[in-house]
Amino acid sequence: MTPAAVAAAVADAHRREWGFVLAATVRVTRDLDLAEECAQDAFARALAAWPVDGVPQRPGAWLTTVARRRALDVLRREAALRRALPLLVVDELVEPDFAVDDTDAIADDRLRLVFTCAHPALHPDARVALTLRLLCGLTTAEIAKAFLVAEPTMAARLTRAKKKIALARIPYRVPGAAQLPERLDAVLTVVHLLFTVGHTAPSGPDLVRSDLVERARDLARMLRQLLPADPEVAGLLALIELTHARRHTRTDESGRLLLLDEQDRSRWDRAAIEAAIPLVRESLRARPPGRFALQAAIAAVHAEAPSYGDTDWREIVALYGLLLARWPSPVVALNRAVAVGLAEGPAAGLAALEPLGSEAALATYAYLPAARADFLRRLGRYDEAATAYAEAALLTDNDVERAFLRGRYDEVRAATD
Numbered sequence: 132m133t134p135a136a137v138a139a140a141v142a143d144a145h146r147r148e149w150g151f152v153l154a155a156t157v158r159v160t161r162d163l164d165l166a167e168e169c170a171q172d173a174f175a176r177a178l179a180a181w182p183v184d185g186v187p188q189r190p191g192a193w194l195t196t197v198a199r200r201r202a203l204d205v206l207r208r209e210a211a212l213r214r215a216l217p218l219l220v221v222d223e224l225v226e227p228d229f230a231v232d233d234t235d236a237i238a239d240d241r242l243r244l245v246f247t248c249a250h251p252a253l254h255p256d257a258r259v260a261l262t263l264r265l266l267c268g269l270t271t272a273e274i275a276k277a278f279l280v281a282e283p284t285m286a287a288r289l290t291r292a293k294k295k296i297a298l299a300r301i302p303y304r305v306p307g308a309a310q311l312p313e314r315l316d317a318v319l320t321v322v323h324l325l326f327t328v329g330h331t332a333p334s335g336p337d338l339v340r341s342d343l344v345e346r347a348r349d350l351a352r353m354l355r356q357l358l359p360a361d362p363e364v365a366g367l368l369a370l371i372e373l374t375h376a377r378r379h380t381r382t383d384e385s386g387r388l389l390l391l392d393e394q395d396r397s398r399w400d401r402a403a404i405e406a407a408i409p410l411v412r413e414s415l416r417a418r419p420p421g422r423f424a425l426q427a428a429i430a431a432v433h434a435e436a437p438s439y440g441d442t443d444w445r446e447i448v449a450l451y452g453l454l455l456a457r458w459p460s461p462v463v464a465l466n467r468a469v470a471v472g473l474a475e476g477p478a479a480g481l482a483a484l485e486p487l488g489s490e491a492a493l494a495t496y497a498y499l500p501a502a503r504a505d506f507l508r509r510l511g512r513y514d515e516a517a518t519a520y521a522e523a524a525l526l527t528d529n530d531v532e533r534a535f536l537r538g539r540y541d542e543v544r545a546a547t548d
Contacts, residue, residue: 132182140186141177146342148191149268154240156198157247157303163265163293165205166198173198241266241346242353243303248292249317250301257292262321264289267343269328276333276528277324279492311358319367319423322350326371334528338382347371366414366424372407373430376400388535392439404434422458425450444474461490469502477506497526501536504543513543 132140152173157166173194187193248262260278263269269277275285295301306314329343351368358364380394411431414424429450436442451467465487472480484503493499504519520540524533 132185134182137178137182137186140181140190141174144177144190144194145174145268146340148194150241150244150266150346151191152194152198153265153268154244155195156202157244157265158240159199159202160206161303163296165202167265169198169201169205170194172201241350242357243305245318245321245350246305246314247296247301247303249314249321250296250299251313251317252299252301253292253295254288255317255320257288257295258317259321259324260285260288261292263325263328266321267325267328267346269343273328273333277328279496305357315358315361315363318354319363322347322354323367323370323423325350326374330374331532332529336530338386338388338529338531339378344375344378348375362414362417363421363423365410366421366427369407369410369414369427370423370430372403373411373427373434376403376407376434382531386531387538388531391433391442394439396438399434407431408435419457420453422454425454425457429454442473444470448474461487461492462496464490465493465496465499465502472502472506477509480506481510495526497523497532497536499523500526504536504539508539508543513547516543517547 149170153166153170156169157163160166160169176197177190177194181187244266245262248265249258253261256278260274263274263277264271271286271289272282274289275282278285325343326347329340329345329347331338332340332343348371351364351371354361354364355368376399377394379400380396380398381389383389407427408431411424411427414420414427417424420428429447432443432447432450448467448470451463451470455463455467465484468480468483468487471483481503484499484506487493487499500519501523504516504523507513507516507519517540520536520543524536524540527533527536
């Protein structure tokens with residue numbers, strides 16, 4: 132194979148297999164930093180070995196084996212060093228157990244890693260960020276963008292979280308039934324954000340990162356199996372499946388972004404929608420309904436509308452109002468404002484967006500100026516719309532979104548001539 136082909140294969144394996152490899156390696160090391168180092172070493176070794184031996188039929192299994200062997204070597208050397216050298220301070224010398232139980236599925240290792248990162252001893256934001264970093268291999272910059280914070284802030288948050296896990300000796304396991312409720316919300320948040328980041332990639336040439344979407348779907352299904360009676364688990368799975376059902380219609384054949392009003396609904400995955408609707412009803416039986424149940428209900432309104440013109444925007448506004456009360460968030464407030472504009476007209480939408488201009492968390496959020504631009508365009512205020520579209524294009528690092536926004540900018544500029 133050519134070096135370029137090998138590099139592409141390794142990059143693809145990193146996108147698809149990183150979470151599997153790291154999660155399985157953590158079970159050996161019980162040390163996140165060491166597991167990351169060994170997983171990274173495995174991918175580096177692939178760059179050297181695969182040009183000679185070819186890409187293995189199961190790249191994930193190859194990488195996991197290399198990473199775990201590397202981890203065992205490091206642990207054995209450290210154990211030998213402790214035995215050979217006198218120690219000035221010894222807490223309690225415990226001989227490491229190098230035996231590895233391979234009877235569990237690798238998917239269970241990923242779930243263990245999620246629950247480890249979702250331990251209540253960690254700050255809620257740190258739980259989500261750490262899981263995105265460790266399980267999904269997202270860069271610090273990508274996670275910072277998803278959280279609307281600066282990259283150095285996110286780097287410090289990740290470092291503190293990993294140190295906290297080590298110092299507190301947080302166990303690497305799925306907790307028992309009594310401990311599940313206190314961790315479940317953080318785990319659901321992780322899976323939801325993972326899907327969101329995959330559904331619209333923060334950066335790069337593609338609108339979607341399918342590897343992250345599939346990881347989120349897998350985890351949501353695993354959680355459903357683990358907690359089949361939990362309404363928020365049902366709500367999250369329904370939300371993911373209803374949103375994913377539109378995947379084939381989000382761009383045209385040339386890769387141009389298509390908004391909801393342009394999408395061919397006959398190509399939506401009706402089987403997935405029909406399977407998800409009962410989950411929505413199940414999730415809404417909880418009183419009061421949770422945030423994932425409400426988001427699933429909003430997605431269901433879109434999914435069940437025969438056409439864009441038949442969408443019940445007033446119902447969506449009401450659901451966003453309930454969601455905002457349940458989950459106060461600038462992003463939820465932005466989504467509600469957009470729904471107001473679609474229910475009551477662009478002037479009402481602009482008025483609903485106005486207070487959000489002072490939200491610090493939305494200062495670099497491209498969807499705020501993009502929403503303003505769309506309402507201004509609908510009102511015929513083309514000069515102002517052009518300025519807002521230009522701002523939105525500057526704030527997104529996704530090439531597909533940027534191309535769409537620049538296209539709209541050109542349209543409104545031409546309308547002013």
